[in-house]
Amino acid sequence: MADIVTITIDGQDFQVPAGTNLVDAAKMLGTDIPVFCYHPKMEPVGMCRMCLVELGSISVNRETGEPDLDENGEPVVRWFPKLQTACTQKTYEGMVIRTTTEKVVAGRDDILEFILTSHPLDCPVCDKGGECPLQNLTMAYGPGQSRFVFTDKLNLDKHVPLGELIYLDRERCIQCARCVRFCDELVGDDVLAFHERGRRLQIVTISDPPFDTKFSGNTTDICPVGALTTTDFRFGARPWELDEVPTICPYCPVGCNLSASTRLDRDTGGKKIIKRIMPRQNEEVNEIWICDKGRFGHHHSRSTERILHPMIRKGDELVTVDWATAYAEVAARLKKYGDRTGFVAGPALSNEDLWELRKLTRLVGEQRQRGLWPATMSGIEAIAQAGAGVGTRVQDMGPGGAILVIASDFEEEAPIWWLQVKQAADRGVKVVVANARGTKLDKYAAATMPYAYGDAVAVMNGLAARARSRKKIARSLVESRVDGMDALIDSLKGVKVPHPEAADLLLDADDLLIFAGGEGLTLAQHGELMQAAANLLILTAHVGRPNNGLVAVWPGANVQGAMDMGFSAETTAALLDDPPPMWFIAEADPAGEDVRAAEVIANAECVVVTSLFMTETAQQADIILPGQSFAERDGTFTNGMRRVQRFYTAQGPIGDSLPDWKIFAHIGRQMGGDQPRISTGLVMREITEKVFRYADMGYPNLARVEKQFPDVGGDDLYYGGTAYTNTGGLGVQWKTNAEHEQHRLTVRPVNVDSFAADGLQLIPVRVLYDRGMWFRVSDVMDQRVPAPYVELNEADAAGLGIADGEQIAVVLGERTVEVRARVNGKTPAGYALLPMRLSDAPTLTVPAAGVVQKIEE
């Protein structure tokens, strides 16, 4: 804990921790010091000079250490002769500042006059107008009139594309460098820079492709003027016309809090639609950042390609029917096939949907085959035991902590976690990356633990072995409440430790957080990896407290929730091995993503699908039920750190579509189930009664908010940026067994078998910008989605006679997919990396032996 010091702001004494940034300290104490270039999430640079204050120190007698007193008995303050920038000052004992004196007011006034000399004052057409720090601060602190001649203003380019997502207006830019510093300091992508000097100073992009970062949209939020605007929203509406709806990103397990800015729209028949997506502050989850996929990937919610009505296949044609007919038909099929039905839930169904689907599976029969798509990751038991402790915040971790990221291309799979872990590494947290190939996080890692694909479990097990040999086992925890210890300890004897130095970095840390992905792992192996991680964490007592434990980088926004509701990837795998005649697939596209699933679904007798789009799976369906996107309905998602978060209805329904939970409940009614609930809140109430981990997840609890620092939005636009304050709820995390004192924990030896590498192995990898069923219709991101490709090692490619950039064929069983070859030295030899969901044709979701060949002419 830092020392507490006394500082005086405008004559009032305050106690603050020593070394706090002065602007932050004043803000926390309720005094606004206006800033443009300073941002509480970034290092100060003192460029804009807006935060000028009178700064002094209480004069202290060097002999006695007592403050010198004047004739009135007041402490003597030695003032700096000139105004000082508050943002570059850290609090210390005896600091005295004045923020409202005439000198300070005149100083700010002058700075604003300078800033405005070349500002175009085109606020009426500026997207930032209405939520612009420069506007607000000019009104509050600026001069009433300009003394500068308008014809002297510089006329610069107003329409400079910095990449295809962000436009720069050179006239409006006030050279605060927030965007440059965000990209450099926080993200670490060297994409923006200053060019020229003096009055010609301007922002340029120095990367190819331009502004090549996954976080570019955030620069528009922190830009204190309208210099950076997004292609997506450009001139979409004025900020004061927008209605904000709290929502949650439906793409990845981070569960970023979003705010959907909605407005009525003439082009869509006067309906309310999402005009833009903005970050919503949740310091526990995404702070105030979101990635570009979340920001610009909302167009599927109102795409013209959406399925509008329920449809039933009659012969070769799909016939539009009403809901009553559709429900009756689905119920009739479910009764006919009964237990011979395989249910598959998609990765972004809400908890309420999943609960109603679970109830439906009970009505159908005894087997209750509840599968989950994509069937790539498992290990919910490991999470239930050793999941990251409640209150885990990577942002809080310091030099005593360590983070292991294993089997995940972290930036592609969970960008905001990547950003947080990268920043943690900058703060001195020991980040260790274990992967079979190089990833972007390696650059920031304290150590890497490379391994051959398939050996991830062995690496994790090796860490536990190292803990054993170094006597790092936490006796008190292990002896009091852990089962299966002896067998595990026996199994660890003689186990080889692949990277002892890296292992020691992790084992010597006070806090240990493990992010486990599923890259290059079969489903069974992933279960073992998760168990191996849980073993390690339990053995070393890195469980049951914040910043310790296991986090799975799940392949979807609510895979955690699906597992909590009893759906599992193992069931899907079993269903694919022994296919039932009937499939009930909810908001997933197995046939479009996996060749094996495509085969099985093509041969099924009956397929019922709920879907937004005519996916490959929907095209094979006998009954198609139009579901709703995250924007048109409410519900809850559970993120990868087990935080249950609410999202709210942002826009009206498209066509006859209904939320999935309602569809399932109505079908259930036809099967003799309960009357459907009237709202998601009531469904959640039922969940709280039936699922013990969700006992606290009633909607009022989830909607609870508290004041967070830094302040954003509203009156604090100038400070934290245009991210929205959280009004929708911070969410609640469920507790792991480790956090329930009465629960026992279980460890067991893991199976470290690697897969037999015979010939070239195809490894499916996740990429952020893919052609998944929702993201493919996001108009503005098209250019960021790469053409389908496969990555090959130089040696392998040379052996096959394949050149870089060549269009080649990947043979997957009976199907062949054409992709572009990317030949490099980074891909491990003997493996070909095939991104998931990038081609229109199904590829792979789990590793398999495969053939890559030149296309025969």
Added chain:
Amino acid sequence: MNMVRGFATTLKHVIEGPVTIEYPEQERPVRERFKGRHALKRYENGLEKCIGCSLCAAACPADAIWVEAAENTDEERYSPGERYAKTYEINMLRCIFCGYCEDACPTEAIVLEHEYRLSFNDRYDAIYTKDMLIDPVPPGVQGTPQVTEPGKFTRSIPDMENPK
């Protein structure tokens, strides 16, 4: 005596003739500052003055104005600068003719003119769209959209006067 004075007044008014006029055959001219139906103005070169900034809608106390903006290009230019009004609608049933929109407009694009004959058979007819509000194109110049020379119309708002 009072009665006589009363009748005298009556008689005076009888002789004066009626103050009412036979509307609609006859029309009384309105005052110069009369605030009637709005018009969206054009520059002399045919470009629209309205830049779709929506400040009129923000100023409107009756929430009668609906603006949606879009982006100009030199190939398809409606107004100077980057932004123009793609949709501009005024609901005349809501409008209270206060003229705040005129005051709020940074380009003097919207003006309350002298037309006051506004009657509708249908509520929807009361919504005046941009085509109905905008002034006709001045003779001899092209209407909007225009193809314009790049770099010529970069300023949305006419230059302000230099400080004295």
